Structure formats: structure tokens, C-alpha cells
Amino acid sequence: MIKITIDGIEVQTDREITILEAAKQVGIEIPTLCTFKNLSPSGSCRMCLVEIERLSRPQTACTVKITDGMVVRTNSEAIMRARKAVLEFLLINHPLDCPVCDKAGECILQDLSAKYGAAAGRFKEGKRTNPVSFEDPVIVRDMQRCILCTRCVRTCDDLQGAFAISVINRGSHSLIEPFSGGRFDCEYCGNCLSACPVGAITSKLHRHTYRPWYIERQVETICGHCGVGCTLTLQMRENTIIRVIPDFEKGLNSGMLCVMGRFGYDYTEHEERLRSPLIRKDGELVPVSWEEAVEFTAWRLKELVKKYGGGAVAGIASGRCTNEDNYMLQKLIRYVLGSNNIDSAARLFYRPAVSYLERMFGQGITANLIPGIANSDGVFVAGGDPTTINPVLGIAVRSVWKKGGKVFVVGKSGGLRSNIKHELNHAEGAGALVLTWILAKVYEKKNFISENSIIDKKLSALKVPDMDMLVRVGVSPEALQYTADELVRLKNPVVIIGPETVLYGNGSKNLFLLGALNYVLNGRLFVLMDEPNTQGCLDMGCSPGVLVGGRPVELETFGHKMENTAGMKTPEGTGLNLFEMINGANSGSIKAMFVMGENPVFNIPDKKKVESALQKLEFLAVSDIFLTETASLADVVFPASAWSEKDGTYTNLERRLQRLRKGTMSSRGRADWKILADICKALGMKESYTDVKSVWDEISRISSVHSGVRYESLIGRGGIWPYGGEPLRGIEGDFEVEGLEDMPELPGFAQSGRVILKEDKSLIHSSSLSRYSPALMGVASEPLLMINPVTAQSLGLSDNERVVITSDKGTAVAILRADRGMPEGVAALSNTFKDNGFRSIVGYTIDPTLKSLNITDRVVTIERAKQL
């Protein structure tokens, strides 16, 4: 027990805390500039000076830890004089341009100057000048205003782990500069923005338009870009979002955001937003009234179901829409039209991966907490870069490294490059080879006694490759040995699985290997999720085989739970999945389709095939916020309301239910569930819904995993299902592994002039939605082809050159960017930009075991583009 006295008040604590924290606990405010939430103390601003008895000089309260019997005075005359002097020093170079500074009104320096500062400075010398840097598309740096508290630098290094900025020069010439100089070459997370106490680092998006007192409303909501589900606050003026700030108190992201969350909100005000419903008349989409569009859709669907039966209708749901939207779509397809043909883009990776792992270990195996990653002592990542797919989850991985834990990455290390000791960057297609070796070694060393005979049997059937093979795929023996040795030592490991494990073949084997590795290590599994509500979309039954709450359709045929509780008769038989729907549309067995918030033409490979399939449909209805590639083929297009314009719930990758709140009013579109409910109503649905809550009430009544969750109770961090129940694990059942006993083949090395293409998940862009965000387009405006410099050189191409990528399925144009992280003979292209998406120029097959996407036709030629 430590007892100290601060200003005559006695404080007792058990922990060794700083004087600043102790004073805060008893309500004594000590002014400080350089201390910030979650940051380690630095003591650089000298604002928090306090007097400590028996010490001759004032001490900084933020760095001095309390000791027993300490007597501290924070408000003596000498301290007041010291504060005044510190402020006078800080203001020597500060331009005092508060009237045109965006920070004015919430600037700590301003507030402290008003409270403690002198009315005038005594320094006659001129102010140091630094030109304001406008080189960057989203961040403005005004280094005249900087007070060198280094909060931004510490945030960048300690929390974000990007190490992008630093203090340069010396003395009064010191300033904060990115290592790239001028324009930032970083992750653009903008966390330095929220750390800056003055207006030195500000957002360009609201430059000169923002004042704290202009904010009319602010709403706490969930980010709509990726599967992490960060809590953020929208600040609005007159129905436009002025800025997005993180919430340090609430949410699992504890004040951290990524570039998409912080800057990528402006797509909601893009001029190409759909404004009214459209119906195709004489081959042209023409604006019509809402009533007409709803009536027309209902009439067409009714007619087609009458003519061809319910099985001729299909629906595609979306991980970008809320749970309620997805629930309503499956209600329309299943219970109003009578078809089990409902699926979503989760089919491409997330759904098969999660359901495969759940078949191995039981339901909910991937339901682990993201903040909990930081408590782990080691992270094993395979199949994708968490710092680009789920950036805030990536930050948690980095914090493991920061605390001394180990990070291992199989494949391209990307954003975790500085956190790993050895690269395990194998040649394309050799992932299973590397994983098999690591798993076998760990299994051997761990002396593992398995309780699961099925996994055990499969483990012993594995054929382990020898070191020669591994060296031939470009992995060093030391790296492998190190990885195996360190993995065995881990006490609390985490295994993160990304989409590349499934997308490029060998899906079931890769997942089995990673699942088994996690089982042997006794770790926690995470599956990366690139859309905000993919998990929720599955929970809502937007998958052919399962109903709301993950209840298999087969169970319903003899259990009749839906029929008994909600009076909804489930159609018989398993429906078609996404790929079968496309094939069905091509062959003519699917006649009508409702696509909600999804863009299959762009997001499913083989654009020509998908496009021609959708064109063959007799009726295609699309609800989306933009006229996407898919929407432009539709017969009816409904303008949906965007993420900031609707209420609802999202389920993130840890299965945390969080509330999305309406910020801006939508004058253009309606929420998807409302559009769908209107159509259902026109088709004879009995229930009527007044608001999103009434939809949720129905969900919580029907779904077993959501039962008892009240809409109002979903506040703050929400709840994680299964609620209050036992973890749904420990189910033993057999599962298939394709090619288990085969030795993985050595990949054929690329022929000269030909390169294997991969999908690049850019940090700046979240699939194709972000191409409508001016801010994100400002940061990354053109499609990039990431390629190994050696390969580029052998092709006779140099950096920043415009190249044409040609495959059997199509061509794309991109800017070549040399990236040493890429293995030789491999190039990566993102699936973001119109007409130049990765998936438009590759083909696909369906993985026989997982029923997931297996991207083929990836061998491309890369040539210099002709000069325009």
C-alpha cells in the first residue's frame, strides 16, 4: 500500500502509478500536453510540473511514479509560474493562427493558454517558419503549429506499429516528418490525427470547414468497411458527415482506426449514388416511382414462380448489409417465394472456411476476441495479411510482437514484415508443403496426446516433405526450424487464417493443416473477414444449406421449428450455392434473381461467364447504392441507403453483435429490409414491420443463437453469441480432406514471360466500394500491379510503368510497382478498380470438398502499355 498526499488530499493505491494518474483519481487536474490515452509517458512538454517535498526542483508528474510518503503540491505559486513559463516557451514559435486553425475550440494548447498562459510573450525574436505541407492527399502537416510533444510519433510507433514518422533536425528546427519526406508513405491510419493536441496534423477532408461548435449531431456507429467492426463517431452538420473520429472509451478498437474507417466515409455522398428506383423499359433503365418498382418486382416474381416454380428463383445476399436486411432477403426467397437458393459472396472464402473448421471442431470455433490477441505470446498467420484485410486486427498482432511475443507469417509478410524474424515466403502454390512440414515438426516435438481420433488419424497419414523440396520452393531451413521450435514453446498462441489458403486451390488441405496446427498448439483461431457483416449474413440463413441461426435445412424438414415458432414453411431440399446459381442461370433453370448489395459480375471471377448468365435471366432485381456492373444489367434497380443512413446490427468476425446507427438522412434510398418487406407485402406476406427493431424481434424469436437478445440491449460492445451459453465446441465428426495422403506437388515454375497472378488486398481499398470514396481514391487512385523487382527486370519492365496484363479471360491495365515482398514469378493485382479488377481476368472452378472458389487461369503475360 502506497500512501501519498497531493494538495493535502491523501491518496492510497496498491499499484505504482504516476503522480498524474494518482491526482486524476482524486479529481485534481494537472495540465499536460504530451500524455495521451494508451501511450507511454514521455515527459517532453514539461506542462505537468509539480512540487515534491524534499526534492529541490519541480518534477514532471507524468513520468514520476509515486512512492510511499510522497507529498506533492500541484497548485503552488511556483508551479503556476512554471506553467506560465512553459506555455510562453511553447508559444515562441506557435503561429497563433487559431482563427483559421481547424483545431481551435478543441486545442489543448489553446485551452491551457487561456487557463494558465501569460497575456503576452516577452520574446522579440521572429517565429521559426516551416512551410505547410499539402503534398499529401488526406493529411495536412503544419509544422509551425507543432509543439513537439511526439504524441503522433509514439502513436505511430507504439500503437499502430507503422514506424512512418519521426522527429527530424535539432533544437528549435525540429519537426515531425514522414520517413518518405513530404507525402506520407504509410498506412494512412490517421491515428496521428487524433493524437495531435494542436492543429499540426489535421485531416484534409474537413480542412477549413470544421469547427467543434458547427457539429450539430454526432452518432456512435460501427465502421462499414471490414469485419473487425470498429466503433466510431460520425460528426455531422446539416446532414453531411464532416468527420469521423474514434471513440477511446467504447468499442473493441480502443481509439484506433484504419484508413478506410477514418477517411473512407465520403462515398456516401458520391454524385453517382442512385436517387430513384429504375425499371428497364425498351432496353433503358428509366426512373420510376417506388410504388411502381415494388409492384413491378412483386408481379414479375409472382408470375415467374407460378410459371417455373419456386426453384427458379435465387437471391444473393451481402456482407455489407445489416443482419435485418439479410434476414428479410432470405425471408423473401425462402418463405415468400419458396426457394432455398440463397447465397452470398461469403461463399467465395469465409463461409466454406468457417464451416469446414466448425466441422472439425464444432460450432463457434472461430468466435474469439480480437482484443484478446494482444494477450497472446505468439501469432501464426497464413493466407493473407491481417494488416490490410482487417487492419485493426493487424494492430493487435503487432502489439503481440511489441510485448515480446513471436509472429510467424507463411507467405507474403506484407504489413507484418518488421515483426517477424524470418520470412517464410514460399513460391506460389507451395503453401501446403510448408504448412505440412511445420505441422509435422510441431506435432512431433510437442509429444501431443490427441483426444480426437479423427484428427489424429489424419495427422499420422500426412506425408512430410523433405527439406530439399522446401528449399526448392524458396524457404530457408533456418526459418522453418526457427518457426517449429518457437511454435512449440508458445503457451497461448493464435492462428490467423486468410483467404489465400482457400482461393488458390488445395483449400481443404490448407484448412485442415491450419486447424490441426491450432489444435496441436491449443490456440485460438481467427478467420479474416473482409466485409463488415459476412458472419451475420450467414447467421441470418443466407446460405443454401442453413436457416436463421445456423440451423441446417435437413433438421427443419423433420423438426419444423420455423413452422412452429413463426409459421414459416421451409422449402424442401438444399438450395443452390452461388456458383450453381450462375450455372443455373446459364443453363436456364434459374429464371429470376434478387441481388442485394452485391456485385457478382465484378466479384466472381470469369466476368464474361457471369455477365452472360445474368443476361439470360428473365428477371433480375438489384438493390444497391451505386449503379454497379451488376445493377446495370438489371430489370429493376432499387436505390438502397448506405451504411451511414440506416439502423441495424452487424456481426463481426468474433461474432460480436453491434448496433449500426443512423447518422445522415437518406433522401435517395431506403434501407434494404424496407424495400424487401414492401415486396414481401405485395406478394402477400402477413407480417408488417414498422422499424428495424421489429425485424430484429422476429430474428431473436426464431434464431437459436440470437434468442433473448433485445435490440435495445445491444449497446457499447454489444454481445457475443452464444450468449451466456457454453461454448459450442467439442463436436466430433468426420470430415474430408482432399489429397491428404498425397505429397503436395512442387509448383511448376513460370515459363519465361509468364507470371502467376494473385489477388492483392490493398490496405487503402475495401473491395470495390471504396472506389467511390474521393479520399481513398486520392491516396491510391490507380490499380497497381505488385511484382518482384527481379521478375519485373526479367520481363524488361521498370517501376511505375503502365503495363497491360493479359490472361486467357481478359486484360487489365495497371501501374507496375516493384515489391520485394512478392515471391519471384508472381504478381498481384487488386480487385477494386472498374474494368481493371483481378477477378475479371481470371477463371474459376469450384473446390469439390469445400464448395468454395478456386481461382484458375492465373497465368498471365505482362507487357508495357502502348503510349496513348
Place this chain on the structure above:
Amino acid sequence: MNDMKIKDVVVMERKEDTGIGRFLKTVFFVEILQGMKLTLKTMFTKPVTRQYPKEKRPAMPGFRGLHALVRNPETQQAKCVGCGLCAAVCPSRCITIYTSEGEKHEKVVDRYEIEVLRCLYCALCVEACPFGAVVLTEHYEYAGYNKADFKMTKDKLLENWDKYMAGTKGEEYFKRFWGPRADDFKTPENQAVFKGRSQSKVDLHNAE
């Protein structure tokens, strides 16, 4: 209450004419004639009230009338930089400012609007303005038939300055009554300071 004595209250008895006297007064309109006498007498004297539309009362120095935005004589543009302090301090929230970034990254005032009908002429905006860019003129005659006329835009406000503060009048008047105490951004000790919103309360009297 009951203990209170009514010694301070003097009850005056009113004597009323009764009988014939009252009858005669009524028949001969005595009271009306008395009144008419006064009326006739005043008809030929100088009126004591101000004959408003003909005779205007000169505004007292420092009178707070219609708003104006100060025009910078050098640039012929508004002095206002769009800091928004007037909007922040305005108790009736009648000032709306929209600013944006200009071509040279400067702050541009796109819209500066005052809803005159909501204004209570406290002149806190004038006091808060660090650039002396907004002022209340002496002009007070701006009645109108249309509500929209009372929404002062930036152009109208600049026009007001030209009209009602013409020549050196504006400058002198402004300096005398509304000018900031110092030309730089230093806050004079006797002037109110905007303290920010989210932070703790600032005690002005104890801060030096």
C-alpha cells in the same frame, strides 16, 4: 400577514356628485367640453412627441442596429476570415458560417448568414471577432413584408457596411466603440475569451 397593520394605507373617499349637479353636468356635456378645451389648446402648441418618420432620432453613439460585415479598404473584400467565433458566442444562434479551402489552401468564407429576426442585438459577435470584421451599424429602419428579406447574406452584409458606414465613418465609429483592444491576437485582459467546449471550465478571474 394578519398582524400587518394598515396604517400606511390611506383610504381616500371619493366624493361623487349626486342629484341635480350630476344631472346638469351630463346634460350639458361639461366634462366633454373640458376635454375638448385641452385638445383645442394643444392643437396650436408645438407637439411634445417626436414626429417619427419625418423627424428621426439620431442614434446614440454605440447604438446597436443592423449588422454589417466590414469591408477591407485595401482588398475590397470582407475582413472576415471565417473563424466562426461569432457563431459560437451568439446566444440566439442566428449566425451561420460555411467555410472551405480555397485554391491557395486559404480559408474561404462561402456563406455568412445572419437571421436578423432572431438576433437580440447583444453584440457579443462584435466583441468576439478577433479581426473586427463584423459590426452593428446605426441603421435601424429595416422593416419589411417578407421574412426572407431578413436573412442577411454575405453580400447584403457587405452592402450594409458600404451604405451605413460610408467613408471614414465606419472606421472611426468602429474604432471608437467596437474595435478590438489590440491589433494582434492577444486577448485584452478585460475581454471575454472563448473557452472551448469540451474542456473543463476556465476561471477567468483567477487566471492571469
